[in-house]
Structure formats: structure tokens, C-alpha cells
Amino acid sequence: MTPQEKVKINKLPTGVPGLDDILGGGLPEYSFNILAGSPGCGKTTLAHQFVFANATPEHPAIYFTVLGEPALKMLRYQQQYSFFDLSKLNNCVRFINLSQVLVERGLKGILEEITREVEATTPGIVVVDSFRTVVRHADQKEMEMQVFVQNLGLLLTSWQATTFLIGEYAESEVRDNPVFTVADGLFWLYQAVERNSVVRKMQILKLRGQGSVPGMHTFRITDSGLQAFSRTLGLSEHISRNVRSTKVLSTGVPELDAMMGGGIPEGDSLLIAGSSGTGKSLLATHFIDAGLRQGEPGIIAVFEERPEEYVERATSFGLDLRTPVERGNLQVIYLRPLDLSVDETMQAIFDAIKTTGAKRLVIDSLAGFEMALSPGFRADFRESLYRMIYSLTALGITILSTVEMEESFTELLFSTYSISFLTDDILRLRYVEIEGQLRKIVMVVKKRGGNHSKDIREYEITSRGFVLGQRLENYDGLITGIPPRAGTK
Amino acid sequence: MVSGVPDSLSVPNLRVAEKLRRPLSTLAGVSGFRALVSRALTLAKAQRPELSIIQVKPDGSLDISAVTPVPTTNGAGDRKAGESEAVEVLVTELLWLLVALIGEPFVVILLRDEWPDFPVPETESRSESVQ
Numbered sequence: 307m308t309p310q311e312k313v314k315i316n317k318l319p320t321g322v323p324g325l326d327d328i329l330g331g332g333l334p335e336y337s338f339n340i341l342a343g344s345p346g347c348g349k350t351t352l353a354h355q356f357v358f359a360n361a362t363p364e365h366p367a368i369y370f371t372v373l374g375e376p377a378l379k380m381l382r383y384q385q386q387y388s389f390f391d392l393s394k395l396n397n398c399v400r401f402i403n404l405s406q407v408l409v410e411r412g413l414k415g416i417l418e419e420i421t422r423e424v425e426a427t428t429p430g431i432v433v434v435d436s437f438r439t440v441v442r443h444a445d446q447k448e449m450e451m452q453v454f455v456q457n458l459g460l461l462l463t464s465w466q467a468t469t470f471l472i473g474e475y476a477e478s479e480v481r482d483n484p485v486f487t488v489a490d491g492l493f494w495l496y497q498a499v500e501r502n503s504v505v506r507k508m509q510i511l512k513l514r515g516q517g518s519v520p521g522m523h524t525f526r527i528t529d530s531g532l533q534a535f536s537r538t539l540g541l542s543e544h545i546s547r548n549v550r551s552t553k554v555l556s557t558g559v560p561e562l563d564a565m566m567g568g569g570i571p572e573g574d575s576l577l578i579a580g581s582s583g584t585g586k587s588l589l590a591t592h593f594i595d596a597g598l599r600q601g602e603p604g605i606i607a608v609f610e611e612r613p614e615e616y617v618e619r620a621t622s623f624g625l626d627l628r629t630p631v632e633r634g635n636l637q638v639i640y641l642r643p644l645d646l647s648v649d650e651t652m653q654a655i656f657d658a659i660k661t662t663g664a665k666r667l668v669i670d671s672l673a674g675f676e677m678a679l680s681p682g683f684r685a686d687f688r689e690s691l692y693r694m695i696y697s698l699t700a701l702g703i704t705i706l707s708t709v710e711m712e713e714s715f716t717e718l719l720f721s722t723y724s725i726s727f728l729t730d731d732i733l734r735l736r737y738v739e740i741e742g743q744l745r746k747i748v749m750v751v752k753k754r755g756g757n758h759s760k761d762i763r764e765y766e767i768t769s770r771g772f773v774l775g776q777r778l779e780n781y782d783g784l785i786t787g788i789p790p791r792a793g794t795k
Numbered sequence: 796m797v798s799g800v801p802d803s804l805s806v807p808n809l810r811v812a813e814k815l816r817r818p819l820s821t822l823a824g825v826s827g828f829r830a831l832v833s834r835a836l837t838l839a840k841a842q843r844p845e846l847s848i849i850q851v852k853p854d855g856s857l858d859i860s861a862v863t864p865v866p867t868t869n870g871a872g873d874r875k876a877g878e879s880e881a882v883e884v885l886v887t888e889l890l891w892l893l894v895a896l897i898g899e900p901f902v903v904i905l906l907r908d909e910w911p912d913f914p915v916p917e918t919e920s921r922s923e924s925v926q
Contacts (some may be wrong), residue, residue, distance in 0.1 A: 392900045403824030
């Protein structure tokens with residue numbers, strides 16, 4: 307059989323931003339799906355988004371409500387979401403309550419009623435909410451239940467309806483529940499409370515006929531309904547690090563470029579580590595400014611101060627970020643709301659990259675980034691950061707991240723996060739006490755793609771920005787922070 | 796919605812009530828519809844205490860056979876007019892109740908499904924309408 311002869315499975319948009327990418331392009335047409343999860347995790351809202359995204363007068367949706375949330379109450383709340391299109395009610399989307407049918411006539415009655423409505427309306431979409439209540443009704447009659455599910459699946463597929471059965475299931479039921487065996491797709495929504503914050507995640511446990519992105523994906527419920535954030539942002543298939551650019555980018559400080567063997571290799575992840583006031587953000591600003599001067603758009607993701615303050619501070623060093631912001635070449639995105647997931651942050655950054663065509667990204671700072679995350683996501687911070695940096699650098703984006711270090715005068719730490727493995731290049735800034743003055747030094751600790759200077763050089767922060775000085779030749783043990791004059795030991 | 800009145804459909808308001816029963820039972824379920832009608836009846840009784848003799852049956856239909864006839868000039872009493880008035884108050888309360896629960900646009904859509912020529916109402920809240 308040639309590829310041309312294979313049946314083509316159309317993919318329907320779910321109406322949930324980000325979910326189509328997770329599913330591998332959309333929901334397979336005519337599929338029979340289970341949408342499971344605990345109460346309040348967003349099952350009904352997701353189903354409504356799908357219904358309103360796809361229902362038309364020619365291919366309407368029938369939304370069967372059974373015992374569970376009263377239909378009027380459901381409609382009262384669901385219509386608050388922006389996707390809920392009142393003009394589609396009744397001509398494209400019909401709501402039918404089957405509670406009485408279930409109570410009086412059981413599963414047989416439910417199947418008869420659904421059959422009658424489906425044959426009369428020929429819907430493109432059918433939702434049964436809550437299917438769990440139907441199943442509970444037949445808990446003691448397993449064979450009857452199995453026959454019912456089988457017949458329902460046959461009916462709805464034969465009548466070319468894409469179906470969602472919504473239910474509150476426990477994860478332990480997945481193994482031997484006949485409903486899950488028949489289903490083509492199995493969507494599981496989770497929500498967990500951790501240290502006062504709620505984390506929502508979804509998993510596609512099963513999806514016949516197409517490859518979905520495995521693993522847990524975070525999602526958020528806003529006034530627009532659910533928004534899902536793929537673990538890979540749908541980038542995995544495009545990512546290839548085989549072809550690396552040979553171009554090097556300027557840091558914006560020519561002498562520092564020289565220390566780095568010409569600059570930062572394009573597509574690298576550079577970490578600038580240093581304690582408070584050492585000029586990490588200033589170097590990040592130089593880096594973005596240098597790109598803008600070359601016509602390369604940029605993104606600055608800030609977590610610890612407002613974009614306006616960031617732009618204003620750059621001005622005080624003679625670096626104009628305001629004009630490129632106004633022209634759309636630079637986006638300073640402020641990501642401070644608590645309970646963020648890394649995937650949401652990544653989505654915001656990725657959206658900004660798509661909008662601006664940015665080639666340079668600053669994350670200022672990793673500590674602020676971590677604090678903005680929900681506690682539940684902080685445990686996975688390193689792993690998440692790895693995914694994010696890997697995905698973005700593979701796209702050719704050069705990333706400069708800053709990390710604040712607690713200054714020690716007995717040892718030199720490179721990072722509190724043990725994330726040096728995430729970075730291609732590391733610059734370390736630190737204070738040293740010399741002749742009764744608190745002075746600053748910079749060193750290139752690591753450069754993955756080539757040679758770099760081994761010098762430890764002094765620098766100053768002036769009204770002209772980051773000004774590199776000379777190598778401090780007359781002192782030993784500079785990295786301890788309290789260097790004696792050379793030869794005085 | 797009305798039982799116990801053989802010629803009920805000859806009364807315009809009763810026809811309205813009967814037509815509403817089908818879509819609302821489909822939407823909210825029979826028990827949901829019965830709960831709505833019971834609530835609407837309670838609200839209607841506040842305006843017309845004599846409506847307390849109306850009974851809501853398990854399927855949401857009404858037994859209005861005991862409604863008092865409206866007195867006529869010749870003193871005979873007009874039974875249909877009494878029924879019609881009672882149902883009108885009840886239907887009005889039912890519609891306001893639906894508006895409060897699911898919003899006017901949705902209610903208008905439901906009404907237009909049954910009466911395609913139903914006019915688009917001017918925006919008016921209940922508090923404004925009773926002033």
C-alpha cells in the first residue's frame with residue numbers, strides 16, 4: 307500500500323492554545339476520547355473549547371449532560387469564557403440532559419436516546435458529561451457496561467462523530483476499565499496544591515493514529531479557557547544541533563570579546579555569575595545593545611524589576627533601549643507572576659522571539675526566574691532550564707543568563723544552581739579587596755567552543771558602561787577575593 | 796406545562812407555557828425543569844398569593860384546575876381568563892429566572908427556537924423594568 311492509499315485522518319483543532327502541538331497536530335477526526343481528571347481540573351472547559359472551535363450548522367455538536375453538574379449552572383459559568391460563542395447555541399451546539407433517562411431506563415435508555423439524537427442530527431461532535439455517572443450506574447454489571455461502551459463507540463464512530471466522554475476517574479482505574487480499552491484517546495488532567503500554589507498538568511496517556519508529545523504538560527485556566535504549554539513547545543522535531551554556526555557575536559565590550567577569543571559563538575548559552583552590584587545586568591544590556599546595532603532583534607526577560615526601570619537604567623549608561631522597544635526590535639518582557647511554570651515562561655519567550663525575530667535573548671536573572679515559578683516547579687528547575695536552553699539555542703538563539711552569587715572570600719563558586727553543564731560559556735564577576743578598596747574583576751571561566759583568555763582583569767562601571775581595565779599582575783590569589791601582593795607570602 | 800384543563804391550548808398563554816416545556820426539559824432535564832418551575836411559582840405567588848393553589852407535577856407540568864375564575868361584569872366569572880393570567884405571571888417569572896441564571900442572550904435564543912419571529916428585546920434589567 308502506498309502512502310497515497312492510506313486513509314487520511316483529519317486533525318481537528320482543539321481550540322486550546324498549545325494543545326494541538328502536544329497532540330501532534332490536533333484531535334483525530336471521528337476519534338472516541340476519554341477526558342478524565344479530578345473535579346475542578348478543567349475537563350468541562352476543555353470540552354467546551356473543542357465544541358465551540360469546531361461546531362458548525364452542517365456539523366453541529368451535541369453536548370449530553372447526565373447526572374453531575376446541573377446543565378444550567380454549567381452554562382452559567384461556561385459562558386463567562388471568551389471562547390463561548392452565544393451565537394452558536396442551538397444552531398451549532400445543542401445541550402441535552404439525560405439524567406432522567408439514566409434514572410428511569412439505565413444504560414439501555416441512554417444508548418437509545420443518544421442513538422435517536424445522533425441519527426436525527428448527525429452531529430460532528432458528541433460530548434457526554436459526566437460519563438463517570440453513567441459508569442457508576444452500572445458498576446455492578448460489568449458486562450452490561452462493556453457492551454454499552456462498545457456500542458456507543460461503534461455508533462458514534464459510524465456516524466462520523468468525534469467524541470469526548472468526560473469523567474472523574476482515579477488513575478488506578480486505567481488498567482482494567484473497559485472504557486479505556488475502547489477509547490482512541492485518553493486525556494488526563496491533574497491539579498495539585500503545593501505550598502499554597504496550584505499546579506495544573508495534563509498528560510496524553512493514549513492517542514491512536516498519531517504521535518503526541520509524551521510526558522506532563524502544564525496548563526493554565528484563564529478567562530480564555532485552558533492554555534496548554536507543551537514540554538517541548540512543539541519544537542522537538544525541528545531541533546537539530548548538527549549544524550552549528552561559526553559566527554561569533556559581540557558582547558558589546560570589545561576588550562571582553564577579545565578575552566573570549568573573539569566573542570560569543572552564535573547559538574551558545576552564556577552565563578554571567580556574580581554578586582549583587584557587579585554589573586551582570588549591565589553586561590546583559592551591552593550584549594543586547596550590540597545586537598541591535600547589528601540589526602539583530604533581541605528579547606530581555608526580566609523577573610526582578612519592571613521593564614521601564616530596566617530601559618531607564620540602560621539610558622543612564624548611554625545605551626538606548628527605548629528606541630528599539632518602540633520600533634519593535636526589542637521586547638522587554640516582565641515575567642513576575644507567581645505560580646509560573648517553566649513551560650509558560652518558555653512560551654512567553656518563544657512568542658516574543660517569533661514576534662521580533664530575535665537572535666539574542668537575555669534572562670535576567672535565573673534566581674528571579676526560579677522565584678517566579680510555583681514551588682512545585684522549582685524542584686524541576688534545573689531539568690526545565692536545560693530543556694528551555696537546549697530548545698532555544700538549537701534554534702540558533704544566543705542566550706545570556708545572569709545568576710547572582712553569594713560572595714565568598716574562601717572559595718570561588720561558579721553558580722549556586724550547579725548549572726554550568728547547561729552553559730557553553732561562563733563569565734565570572736567578583737569583588738576583590740585591594741589596598742583598602744572594593745574593586746571588581748572579571749574572568750572567563752569556560753568557553754566550550756574554543757580558546758579564551760586566562761587573564762583576570764579589573765573592570766569598572768562608569769557612565770560609559772562596562773569598562774575593562776588591565777590584568778592585575780601584581781597580586782596573587784585574586785579569586786579568593788583578598789589577594790596579597792605577588793611575592794609577599 | 797398545563798394539565799387538568801382539556802381545552803387549555805385555546806388559551807394563548809397556556810400555549811406559550813406548553814411550548815417552553817420541551818426545550819427547557821431537554822436542556823435542564825425533567826427534574827431541573829421542575830425545580831425551575833417550582834422556583835418561578837414561588838416568585839409568582841409573591842405577586843399573586845392566589846396562585847398557591849397551583850401544583851407542580853413530577854414532570855414539571857402544572858395542575859391549574861383550581862385557579863379561580865376572573866370575575867366578569869355579569870358576575871359569572873371567566874375561567875380561561877383566570878388561567879391565562881395565572882400562567883402569564885408564572886411564565887414571566889420563569890423567564891426572568893432563566894435570564895438571571897443563564898443570561899438574556901441565551902434565553903432569547905431558546906425563545907427564538909420556538910418562535911422564530913421573537914423580537915430582539917431592548918436591553919432592560921429586571922430592576923429597571925419594575926421601576
